Amino acid sequence: MMKDCYINGIGCVSAQETTVDNDIENYQFLTERITHAHRPNYREFIKPTMIRRMSTGVKMGVVAASLALKEANLETPDAIISGTGLGCSIDSDKFLKKIVDNNEEFLTPTAFIQSTHNTVGAQVALGLGCNAYNVTYVHNALSFESAMIDAQLLLNEGESNVLFGGVDELGAYTTSLFDLIGHIKKEEVIENGILDSKTKGAIFSEGSQFFVLGDERSDSSYAKLVDVAVHNVLPKNEIEEKLVQFLSTNNLTIGDIDAVVLGTNGDVEFDGVYADLQESVFENTQQIYYKHLSGEYNTASAFGFWTACKILKTQSVPTNLKLNTVKSSSIRNVLLYNQYRSENHSFTLLSSC
Amino acid sequence: MSKGVAITGMGIISSIGNTVEENFQSLINKTPGISRIESIDTIHRDDIKVGEIKTSNQEFIQQLGLPDSNNYSRTALLAEVAVLEAVESAGIVDMNSCKTGLISATSVAGMDMTEKYYYSLFDETHNRKYITAHPAGDATTKIANRLGITDFVTTISTACSSSANAIMLGARMIKAGKLDRVIVGGADCLSKFTINGFKTLMILSDDNCKPFDADRTGLNLGEAAAFLVLESDEQVKKDNKKVLGYVSGYANANDAFHQTASSENGEGATLAMKKALKGANISADKIDYINAHGTATNNNDASESKAILRVFNDAIPSLSSTKAYTGHTLAAAAAIEAVYSILALQHATVFPNLNFKTTIPETNIVPVTEVLEKEIKHVLSNSFGFGGNCSTLIFSKA
Structure with missing residues (x-):
């Protein structure tokens, strides 16, 4: 534990x-x-x-x-x-x-x-x-x-x-x-x-x-970092399975996720994996993106993480980050998923504190 | 009580041999691998000596069975040669039979190809394949793909201490139960970039380097790769694995003194050694051999000597730097010296510090200069780098 x-x-x-x-x-x-x-x-x-x-x-x-x-x-x-x-x-x-x-x-x-x-x-x-x-x-x-x-x-x-x-x-x-x-x-x-x-x-x-x-909650706390999983290689048809597995090791299901933060970067060749998730497992989940504001760089996912921290603390999602119209009354669990050019996939789980 | 994290396999390539056995033979026969540079067209050819591996890229490509269309940097070629030997020696049949990770280290990465095709890749499209070989993560990705490791794969770069930190992270991941098995190490090839970088710092020797000698003249750059296979106790038991040795202690501290120079009293190095001993739960007098960082620069050897005196007082264990054999192989240095430390444990042998004549008067440390056979239970290995990065590993007998 x-x-x-x-x-x-x-x-x-x-x-x-x-x-x-x-x-x-x-x-x-x-x-x-x-x-x-x-x-x-x-x-x-x-x-x-x-x-x-x-x-x-x-x-x-x-x-x-x-x-x-x-x-x-x-x-x-x-x-x-x-x-x-x-x-x-x-x-x-x-x-x-x-x-x-x-x-x-x-x-x-x-x-x-x-x-x-x-x-x-x-x-x-x-x-x-x-x-x-x-x-x-x-x-x-x-x-x-x-x-x-x-x-x-x-x-x-x-x-x-x-x-x-x-x-x-x-x-x-x-x-x-x-x-x-x-x-x-x-x-x-x-x-x-x-x-x-x-x-x-x-x-x-x-x-x-x-x-x-x-290791201690303080007045300045934004969120709890629950877990991080990385996959150097992750075939398209296994992404959903690994994601569900990742959540289940943390005793969560897709339904527990109040917002998903995606690494969508506008590359028509590689954004498909995000689109697939948006249309399937995350259809009823509030979807967020950020690379239109941060641009792409190898550590741009840290910008996504930064926005997720802010969202959890303020309990509100800025409109310019929204990818769909789904809203959640409170934001407890936020999942981040990022990959770059089909390689180096990561799942990061944050929760409110 | 656990002895530490088990080492079940190792592989190495350096200027003193393309396998573990070749490296061992060179070490006990006092055969250094320092020469004039042949494969890189540099204007410093006659002013420097290097630890160059005399196998060409083309020969490695054939040995590894890579297609002509491959985009391997020399760093990646060296890494793959060493990692395959490590995996074979650990007797791994199915890479995915347990949770397996890969942690590699590099500082040069694909710079050898970038500097070679710096302008030409704009005109000649066939050289553009090397662009994606430039980042530090590329060689790691290649060997992960070769081995079929798909999940926890990462790369560390803390200059000349890089692979010590890869070994340390691997041991920590096993201890935390995050991985059952992890392949750890590092690779760096020679490049004009590093040759000229160290040249501008005026710390390259024009002769064979002389670690811990009062009249030392600087370092010889080298190229190498080495990897260890670390496994959890449960995994060792399950597969009935032969254990070569244990990673029993490790620590990382920062000198926080200067971007490139070490502090005079070796603060970071002292902290790293003390923390590693504490972690291994042994006192300093239990160390039988120190495989020193010993680059043969004025600054490192003086600072490291001070730190060793601070940790060991007057009772300095047998000590040597093996850099007079291999040159300073940067991000690979800690990994090749980990292999040498394990060989020292296995063969009860201290490898000599070549080219030493005169003691540094301020510290009076006398390294071992001949092959010395003695019982060795614990080896302490130091690696320090730019950015104040100081790491110490302790290896213990199986």
Whole structure:
């Protein structure tokens, strides 16, 4: 039996203005093929001398982490666990370009030093002077979920407060590669955003979401993290079965789910798995999506998780997140399902507390 | 009382051998795998020495029976070679006979192909297949697919301590009852990216590296992969498995001092070693052999020595760094050194720290320089990385 784990603080940097008090209702549908994150006032969070040296991802991570810690009223966590699909792409791209363009000459170490995937976790630890457990997961669209699984495990091993989260940034070269092979839409999306696009690829963006997971409920608690399950491979015809199995291990059935948060990203090639669930098992369940507001990135599911936390706390679903008209009088159990290009499927269960 | 998490299989490929047995023979015959680089066209060819595996990608592709259309990076090729040996040695017949997971580690990932086809993949469509091989999760996904592991699959990247954290997570998942069996390890190939990165930091040696020597000149980069199979006690009992050794202690701490340098007093390393000993429930004097991180950089060896003195006081166990054999294989380092630690337990042998002559005066630690046979019950293995990541594993005799 897993111990109760509470989300006691949340922080988010994204394409929307998420670092200040701003209702989700005010968020705009993204339309561009590629949208950079909305820049918070970094000076409020990071020393000016440090800002210059940090790439976007590091800055976003440090801001999201400090927001989460502040909300949870926590100075130093018992662990810092990060997830990032592509790591520090910007500095990695920068160093790589110099190697290629200058034939390995005239290089300086700065970009290399900051190119390692664990830079965000390291900089958060450095900023806090935190000697605790520190790990970075880098498994594509399961990077954030891996961090979350580790966080839950640590609490069960006796830790009290763990900081975990996701971060991915848009490196120019890396992004151009995914554009080249059609992972990014070829055109802007308009009208109803990604839902009406009916084209291949997703709209790309970047962001960072961090959370404090604690073993005690507090005034700042948003929700209870119940369980997370991941599947590297999950054939289309087994998704429903695994989902039901996941719920049943947590003594729940589909009928107990008050809202399902889907990773629908507008890619006509891969959204079918969500549509199938929407039309079958979740026909009578309130359906929610978020990638039209966050864009797609390897750890975008952390943005979905962040919105789910807000929904559970406020007990209301913003209209711009709704995929259907089903309403539930109270929201107790929220299920998140995400996959990216038919790989790396995850089920995450949150409940009200 | 449980001795820890059982290790039932292992596989390795490094510059001192393509199998566990070849690695063992090189270790006891004092045969290092350090040479000039051949497979990568770098301007630093004559200024550095590396632990390069002399098998070409094409030969690996044939060995693994991959189609010509494959998009394996060298990291993925090395990973698959090592993981297949590990699975075979564990005698796994049906991968899905119990809840099996895979946790791999890398830092270079598919960078070898990205840097090779940096511009050409925009013009030549056939090289674009390597784009999806660029992210760190790709090699893990490939070996998961090869082995038929479908559920818990993940990848860790904490620079040079990466695979220690993969082994640690695997052991924790078994202990928590989340998995019955887990394959853990890591892989990194040589690349221009890392060669030039470490070159700009001025910590690459132009000669064979000399861990723990007062006149050490920096590290040799290497490439390698290694994997262990960990199984729960119930699973071991059920399948009547031979146990090679146990993962009995593990810890991860952060130095929180500098992005790349280790603190002078080795704070993170000290914490990691102390926590691992506490977790294993043994006192420091029970450690018979320390397989040190010992990269042969000025900073690491000084800082690690200080930390070892802080943990072991005056009673330093037999100690060596095997990096003079293999070079520093980054994210694979902790996994290959886990294999060496298990070999040390199995053969009651401490492997020598090659190229050592002069003691560092401030710390006065003298590593073992000849093959030393002695009873070994517990081995402590250190791995430290950029970002202050410090991890310690303790392996105990079966």
